[in-house]
Amino acid sequence: MTVFDIVKTFGLQMRTGKDRLHEEVTGGYASDLLSDVIAHSRKGNIWITIQTHPNIVAVATMKELSGIILTGEREPDANTIQKAEEEGVPILVSPLFTFELVGRLYQIGISGMSP
């Protein structure tokens, strides 16, 4: 499954990283604590969070995540968008809250466990 498949399935709004939507999604991680994401997310994971500041791009780049989904209709900060475009990190926006979105991602086969 690719980032694009997730965008299509849930009608997510794309904010950045349109060129990198064909990355394979290896699983998912949901957390709003950056060090927790650094410690436990895996390469290719899609990350679900409510954080909107530029450091989410730094974390996604360092951990080679496939993308970031902001929940609860939160929008990335202007400097987050700029940094994400520079680094090629897809940022997607969902009106759903984290619990609901994660549940739906799980239903289409995105798991929090290692493949």
Add this chain to the structure above:
Amino acid sequence: MERKENNILLHKTFHIEGGDFINAGSISDHVKKILSEAGFPNKIIRRISIAAFEAEMNVICYATRGDLSLFITPNFLKVVVEDEGKGIPDVNLAMSEGYSTADEKIRELGFGAGMGLPNIRKNADEMILTSKFRQGTHLEFIIYLDRQETQLPFE
């Protein structure tokens, strides 16, 4: 020690201002770019960027000011972070996962999970942390270039 000092291929120091959340992450970005331009393997770059990011965030979140220095030698990469500030009263406690003294503002931004120092320890081959209460903290970590096969516990 003398021999090591002579073998430094690059030494760069960056200033970090405590409380500067606007530029947070820019120093570790610099470190990453330097190493990437120097052609180091991705895995090494990832480990040092993570450790440098956590160290930088610690200065921003908890100290008044600090300096982060990157040393490149033929055998290892070393980062030294020296800060002035409140220091850490109990270093062992600070090293335990989940322990944090972060205030509400820091936590709202998603920092202060109590996992920064443990993340540095996991990603570095060697780490030294010393602190003088109400004066400052000294952190050093090393990643060896000839031990690339070492797997991280969470990978």
